[in-house]
Amino acid sequence: MSESLVEINAVSKIYKRGAERLTVLDKLSLSVPRGDFVALMGPSGSGKTTLLNLIGGIDRPDGGSIVVSDRRIDKLSDRALAHWRSRHVGFVFQMFNLLPVLTAERNVELPLLLTGMNGRQRRERARTALSLVGLQDRFTHKPAQLSGGQEQRVGIARAIVTDPEILLCDEPTGDLDRQSGDEVLDLLVALNESQGKTIIMVTHDPVAAERAKRIVHLDKGRLSSVSEAAA
Amino acid sequence: MSVVYALLGLLAVIALITLLIGIPVFVIWLILKSFGARGEVINASLFRKKTRTFLTVGSIMLAFLMFGLLSALGKAFTAGVDLAGQDRLLTRHKVTWIQLLPVSYLNRIATVDGVADVTHQTWFGGYYKEPRNFVAVIPSDIESTFRIYPELEIPPEQYEALIADRTGFAAGYAVAEKYGWQVGDRVPIRSEIYRRADGGDTWEMTLQAIYRPRDDLGDPTSVFFHNDFFNETLPEGAQDQVGWYIVKVEDPDNAAAVAEAIDELFANSPVETKTETEKAFAAGFANQVGNVGKIVTAVIAAVFFTMLLVTANTMGQSVRERTNELAVLKTLGFTNTGVTWFVLAEALLIAVVGGLAGIGLAYLSIIVLGDQLRQYLPVFFLPGRDVLIGIALMFGFGLVASALPATQALRLQVADALRRA
Ligand SMILES: Nc1ncnc2c1ncn2[C@@H]1O[C@H](COP(=O)(O)OP(=O)(O)O)[C@@H](O)[C@H]1O
Ligand SMILES: [Mg+2]
Numbered sequence: 001m002s003e004s005l006v007e008i009n010a011v012s013k014i015y016k017r018g019a020e021r022l023t024v025l026d027k028l029s030l031s032v033p034r035g036d037f038v039a040l041m042g043p044s045g046s047g048k049t050t051l052l053n054l055i056g057g058i059d060r061p062d063g064g065s066i067v068v069s070d071r072r073i074d075k076l077s078d079r080a081l082a083h084w085r086s087r088h089v090g091f092v093f094q095m096f097n098l099l100p101v102l103t104a105e106r107n108v109e110l111p112l113l114l115t116g117m118n119g120r121q122r123r124e125r126a127r128t129a130l131s132l133v134g135l136q137d138r139f140t141h142k143p144a145q146l147s148g149g150q151e152q153r154v155g156i157a158r159a160i161v162t163d164p165e166i167l168l169c170d171e172p173t174g175d176l177d178r179q180s181g182d183e184v185l186d187l188l189v190a191l192n193e194s195q196g197k198t199i200i201m202v203t204h205d206p207v208a209a210e211r212a213k214r215i216v217h218l219d220k221g222r223l224s225s226v227s228e229a230a231a
Numbered sequence: 232m233s234v235v236y237a238l239l240g241l242l243a244v245i246a247l248i249t250l251l252i253g254i255p256v257f258v259i260w261l262i263l264k265s266f267g268a269r270g271e272v273i274n275a276s277l278f279r280k281k282t283r284t285f286l287t288v289g290s291i292m293l294a295f296l297m298f299g300l301l302s303a304l305g306k307a308f309t310a311g312v313d314l315a316g317q318d319r320l321l322t323r324h325k326v327t328w329i330q331l332l333p334v335s336y337l338n339r340i341a342t343v344d345g346v347a348d349v350t351h352q353t354w355f356g357g358y359y360k361e362p363r364n365f366v367a368v369i370p371s372d373i374e375s376t377f378r379i380y381p382e383l384e385i386p387p388e389q390y391e392a393l394i395a396d397r398t399g400f401a402a403g404y405a406v407a408e409k410y411g412w413q414v415g416d417r418v419p420i421r422s423e424i425y426r427r428a429d430g431g432d433t434w435e436m437t438l439q440a441i442y443r444p445r446d447d448l449g450d451p452t453s454v455f456f457h458n459d460f461f462n463e464t465l466p467e468g469a470q471d472q473v474g475w476y477i478v479k480v481e482d483p484d485n486a487a488a489v490a491e492a493i494d495e496l497f498a499n500s501p502v503e504t505k506t507e508t509e510k511a512f513a514a515g516f517a518n519q520v521g522n523v524g525k526i527v528t529a530v531i532a533a534v535f536f537t538m539l540l541v542t543a544n545t546m547g548q549s550v551r552e553r554t555n556e557l558a559v560l561k562t563l564g565f566t567n568t569g570v571t572w573f574v575l576a577e578a579l580l581i582a583v584v585g586g587l588a589g590i591g592l593a594y595l596s597i598i599v600l601g602d603q604l605r606q607y608l609p610v611f612f613l614p615g616r617d618v619l620i621g622i623a624l625m626f627g628f629g630l631v632a633s634a635l636p637a638t639q640a641l642r643l644q645v646a647d648a649l650r651r652a
Contacts, residue, residue: 049650058562059646079566086564093649097559101275106268111563113268122268158563 011064039209042218090159149180255588291585299593302617350375353474356424389440399439400456543632550636558648582629
């Protein structure tokens with residue numbers, strides 16, 4: 001088992017619109033060690049989301065290789081990739097992306113449907129995850145009945161419920177006020193430190209980025225600088 | 232006061248419709264519930280917009296209710312033609328079938344080459360007690376009648392009793408049930424057309440047999456009684472005449488030639504005949520009713536397909552609204568086919584449960600209406616074949632309605648879908 005959990009090598013992503021070619025990622029290489037907490041920063045449109053999607057296997061590169069936990073994921077079939085996602089990554093979105101009709105525990109339970117667990121086990125596991133993010137008294141609330149910060153914590157619970165090695169967060173605090181955002185960041189830091197989750201977090205908020213172990217800057221499809229966070 | 236009653240009536244109708252649609256909606260919910268968490272995901276999305284789901288199920292139900300009624304009506308209008316044997320000819324007066332033929336023609340028709348059997352029937356204009364209780368009473372030669380119509384089945388012992396009793400008669404089960412006649416009952420049958428030699432208009436006879444058309448494919452509303460008995464009660468001038476002859480031919484392919492030979496036999500006689508296949512006769516009769524039937528059929532069919540189209544669009548719309556959610560499911564590790572199944576299962580379940588409820592309702596209505604309409608539509612039931620077609624249509628509809636959203640779900644690029652949201 002290699003030291004780095006994510007190994008990106010000369011990855012390109014090019015969008016073609018007619019004759020126009022838009023190079024979003026240009027032979028980009030990046031290595032993320034196990035247990036790392038990386039903040040991915042950069043101006044809007046610089047390719048942060050694209051890169052995150054590639055690492056999470058919901059998009060495919062046009063060149064280069066992506067290895068995540070010793071698996072060459074850019075070579076997997078759609079089906080194999082879906083199975084791989086269900087076990088290895090957890091996504092946290094800016095807009096939370098909860099199913100509005102399902103209660104918090106049902107939302108968190110969703111990824112477990114792809115495991116062999118029975119209903120009772122799933123329920124228990126989902127409640128544990130919700131308790132871990134501090135929502136032990138919100139199991140049966142629907143998203144609309146929760147605050148933004150609480151919704152995002154449900155989103156995080158859903159991302160960790162299958163116990164993946166890596167969490168991919170796309171501007172997780174982008175839609176939250178400062179205080180809720182801080183609570184979410186506290187939670188991510190705790191998950192990184194006490195649970196050993198490797199986290200890659202896209203943000204353009206410098207204060208949020210400060211909470212990570214290191215910051216990677218992306219500009220015009222290339223990594224422009226890598227800096228150790230002050231903390 | 233009457234306004235209050237009208238309102239109450241309206242409320243009752245609304246409550247009834249709600250209940251009728253509510254049942255399949257509840258069944259859908261139950262089925263999904265039994266499928267555990269996956270079912271609950273579908274359930275949750277299905278019942279997010281309760282009114283829409285309710286109306287969707289309601290339209291599908293209504294569409295298939297109409298489909299069921301339409302099948303029964305179609306059957307009713309064409310039954311006479313379908314039932315008419317290819318091997319049976321009908322010989323009537325050349326001018327109109329109201330004019331009578333001599334009974335002596337029976338033996339002469341029997342001698343024609345290619346004729347296997349022959350019987351006669353007469354229009355009696357019968358009714359029971361009051362003219363509005365119309366009954367298709369037919370004085371006939373009982374033995375040859377039931378030889379030529381083997382599909383009208385009678386228990387053997389009843390048949391023997393009928394033959395043995397000159398004043399006995401046979402009734403279709405439907406008419407016997409309608410008037411509560413039991414085998415052995417003395418029944419006064421009256422005629423709007425005939426008078427007895429003694430001036431009476433009533434023929435009192437004993438119900439000896441109840442016939443039942445095989446597989447219900449036949450008219451269960453007729454009454455047959457002995458022409459010999461009928462004939463001897465008539466005034467002398469009215470005797471020895473019959474309405475028409477039914478001729479069974481040996482070879483259906485030869486039917487046209489036999490028909491011609493029969494008419495030739497009586498050509499240039501005072502009473503000339505016209506012979507055609509029973510099917511042609513039935514078709515001519517059915518055409519009068521059938522034209523109305525065809526219009527009704529066309530209108531209902533148009534409404535049926537329009538409703539399905541509108542409903543399909545609504546169902547597709549409800550899936551498109553959830554594109555983002557489907558993308559999230561894929562992100563969580565659901566495969567393309569897995570997500571597609573969510574979409575398909577939802578559409579199929581709505582279509583099949585709603586459709587079955589509709590056909591079930593049609594079935595019940597036909598049972599209830601059938602008894603009231605028996606007099607006008609002797610054959611009125613939901614053909615099993617059409618039920619199967621209906622079920623196939625439900626699956627077809629479910630698939631078509633979900634085809635577009637399902638392929639969209641299958642192809643949905645997660646990254647793009649999430650970006651769009
Ligand atoms: N499906 C697509 N087709 C064409 N261009 C796209 C598509 N998806 C993203 N892009 C472009 O790629 C660039 C990078 O997008 P993104 O990764 O979302 O940037 P960021 O998350 O850094 O704001 C943007 O200029 C965007 O317009
Ligand atoms: Mg982005």
